[in-house]
Amino acid sequence: MEPLSNRSKKVQKREMTFTERAYLPAIAQGLGITLKHFFKKKATVQYPEQTRERSDVWRGLHVLKRDENGAERCTACGLCAVACPAEAITMTAGERKAGEEHLYREEKYAVTYEVNMLRCIFCGLCEEACPKAAIFLQDDKLAPARYERDEFIYGKDRLVEPLKTTETK
């Protein structure tokens, strides 16, 4: 058969020389290689004490932001859920009642807002879709391993940014 390219090499099976058959020189060579690795710098990152440096554009766990007065920015428009390629985001919308102006910025707000971290691919499209600058992917947190599937569904309790206590002083 005609070869497709002329890159193939013809394999030659030759007799091994005496030094090769003696086996000991090859062992010495191998021991030299392992000894070199013995003194090499180790690749291990001592995880809980050290963490690997992350990129500036690294996308981690979601956060639902508050505005400068501490009211939630999200208006439950659903654009993030539409943009999500993994269909990880679900929400139900509700109407703001009188006296809740300090809690929610606009008349409509998200009663529930859930992100399934097992579905999420951390692509960041929700962040791009949000017209209210409400959802962001943090660059310093990640979704830790858990024992139950239910625990991966993050509700508002774990997503909404905590209130800044320094402002109340």
Add this chain to the structure above:
Amino acid sequence: MESVDLLYKAIYILAIFGITLLIATYSTYFERKIAAFIQDRVGPNRAGPAGLLQPLADAGKLFFKEDFIPNKASKALFILGPGIAMLVATMSSAVVPFGDKLIIGGHEINLIAIDVNIGVLYVFGVVSLGVYGLMVGGWASNNKFSLLGAIRAASQNISYELAMGLSLIAVLMLSGTLSLREIAEQQSGFNWNIWYQPLGFIIFLVCAFAECNRTPFDLPESEAELIGGYHTEYGSMKLGMYLFAEYINIFVASAVMATLYFGAYNFPFMEDLRAAISDPVLANNVVTIVGLVAMFTKIFLFIFFFMWVRWTLPRFRYDQLMKLGWQILIPLAILNIMLTGGGILLKEYLF
């Protein structure tokens, strides 16, 4: 023998027994550390400073695991197997001279547990008994993999003991004695046997690897093909005993190699050191203690070599193992005997 001498001897035997166990315990730690370093990792470092308590944690884990005996196993032999392995392993360090004699209060204490005139034969006899531990355990498990592992162990040990014994004969021809103590004494200073017996040493080394069931000769316990070989059915501390016995065997093999070929407790310029100190008793004790340190340094280097080889070489195929043992090492050992004999005759003829 006076009662004081008996007391000293008892203390010495206890110390050697303790040191043997301690070294075997920490061999597991160093094995893991060395493996990790060779593979560019750092190894155990969580239990205690630098992971030094790791062997205790491992032993604790093994002790608290369920002590399981298979239903179809022969119970008595199943328990006896690791016992034999452990007993035999700890027995053989009795005749190894770890140092020369100390003089305390006019009493001479030889740093050797039992000074028998057939030390070499004793070591060989005891070490070859070690295979019974494997054999009994493997057979009693009533499991095909265990039995195969045990049979492999038996045939491998028998094959390599032959070459080992033959390579040793050349050393015995040179020294003219079977006592390990006298062999050690003859290599005073830097006059070590390795300079006269390089080929014999290489054969002995290869056979020692095979006798200890270490890589590249760890076929009896090859986990890839035999699921662990003779200790497939073992768990808990009975498994621990087998593994422990293996490390003790490495220690003993290192000690024997250091004694036979690397001058035991002798170190270069030891006579200069002895002459430099005016008080003869003090001079003797200083030289003995430095010699003790030298002996253990040699042993540790050998243990390191055992581990270094383990993390470098892959395992032999079984037919390669047999071919190496019977067709290469034994003829080489016989050639070595003839060369040594010729050398001795030549020396007598010339001088």
